[in-house]
Amino acid sequence: MKHFALLALVTSLTLSATAQNPAGSDLDLLGFRDSLAERKLEAQFLAVPSAALAEEHLRTLTQAPHMAGTPEDKATADYVARKFREAGLETEIVEYRVWMNYPQEISVDVTAPASVKMHGPSPEHVATDAYQDDPRVAPGFNGMSPSGDAEAEVVYANYGTPEDFDRLEKAKVDVHGKIVLVRYGKNFRGVKVFVAQERGAAGVLIYSDPADDGFKHGDSYPLGPWRPESGIQRGSVGYMFFYPGDPTTPGIASIPSLPDSKRVPPAKAEQLPSIPVTPLSYKDARPILEALNGPAAPAEWQGAAPFTYHDGPGPVRVKIHLKQDYQFRTIWDVIGRIKGSGSPEEWVVAGNHRDAWVYGAVDPNSGTTAMLEAVHGLGELLKTGWRPRRSLVFGSWDAEEEGLIGSTEWGEQHAFELERAVVYLNTDAAVSGADFTASAVPSLKEFLRQVARGVASPSGGTVYSAWHDAVAGKASTVQTEAIGTTPRPPAAQLRADVPVGDLGSGSDYTVFLQHLGVPATDVSTSGPYGVYHSAFDNFAWFKKFGDPSFEYEQQMARIFGLEALRMADCDALPFDFEEYGNEIAVYIREATAKADLRLGKGKLDLAEAEKAATRLATAGAAIMKKQNKLPKDLGRLNQSLRDAERAFLLPAGLPDRPWFRHAIYAPGRYTGYAAVVIPGVNEAIDRGSRDLAQHEASSLTEAINHASEILERAAN
């Protein structure tokens, strides 16, 4: 899924010329007794991923629209399974039965004034594109929207954030019973709908403004990479911040034999919005916007259309008619395993989703392609007699777009075995350009930097040096930030180094990290990309703009595979709890400052929590000595490092949303994909509830102290 183009202002970022390597010399790999032997093995692996084969995978995977649950989706599952088997992986296709909608009747019409005509959604069409006229391209629609009809005056609500609705309220523009028109960008689309529903809207239209991913940025497709006027962003509007996965089975797996009595009836599923929602292209939204009266919207609300945007309401009226075909449908995860020779019960899980709203060249099959070439490389190592120390498990997830369904159901089904998983490695829209970006829990940020130092960049040097140069070049300019992550403000960049983002939600790491406590990473390389979730995210776009030579596909296959190889083979797990503790301490100081403002100075006491974070950093530094020294009893050391990660799980979960159990990271209820850090405390402060915030602070303190105890015991 991944969301597009959060614009983040990076005002200053100081980078040290050479970054610190805690493991010592640049040749030393964190966690390996014999770095030289590992480097030799890695060189063998890195030689395998092929740009030509990557092109073949992507062409095959994206030859037809392949929405989750369709025969074309099954064909991609069969292809991935075949490639896994050819590489020597023990492979199975796992089915789940899940509640999803396809569009049956979708229409949006302007009903007044008579002078304005619009009947949508218009087909996605540009001058030339070989893929656009396939009858299997579904019309623009939103996953998890209910069926329904609504006819009302329109109000324009900018990005549909709580602050945007607050401004309308202050301006006395009533959204109650109205159809709210919002633009894509800034937050997860489900959040726009959630807030509109809370404020009493009758329906929601979400459109793509050219200011956000269209001609304002450059030429639109097919001339350039940006969204053409008929391009529609599909996407789920499910309330995944309550729980992701099948809306009818929170916390349990939707295996085909699950009786209906064990399911939540769809009408009662908290994940499903209650008002009709559907997306529009700029072409269809423009006449509505142009016909709005009422006060002129403020400067920040103006988009790129050549007229002034007004708040409304009306006089333009719109009728939304949605008939969704909801069914329990079969989806297919492909799972490929290489059994570990030393600690087979320790799983290194790596995954990418395979289903797409339409063709999905970037999102997600650039990632599937990278994963297949990574698996190809590991397959060549298997032929030489190599076996990983830990078990490698590759997942090709289905129905991610509808709500992270394939990964969530599989994670829920294997919760017990995943207690011994060491890491989950994700990639989603892996390639849409040349700028490397990464997100991870703090304990894996240095690991990611080290992996990036081990792979060549098509632009010269290593991925790390290209990343470093790009960040240094972009400091003090507006940076187009990829995707699904929150860039921390520079103050929180604790190492003077390339920024690794925090994991919010919006891709398949969610169940692993936030429900099961498995530390996770997410990697991609991105660029100008305006065709997200449209029919134009296809092979022709990719070949022209995304990665014409497939060298970045090759790079991402190497990065993804190297992550998996190092995690599977390292002697000591490379988790850096000193960085974790230091980052948590920053989160707590930021929360303290916010609480002083929101709740009154000194009202919320986070001193114990901050002490706990400092203690964790100290314990992390102590155990890092042991990780570097590599004692005989590595089993005990590694188990402690794993247990310390899992100690961040809150036994009762977060308030009102127990599925989310991680004390440090969750998707925000009002930000969606973007991470809310120390979510229990921060969301209680946002609600203005001091008592809840104090209660959540003690749960947080307890979790951090628990992690510290585990590390301290192992360090002594």
Ligand SMILES: [Zn+2]
């Ligand atoms: Zn995706």
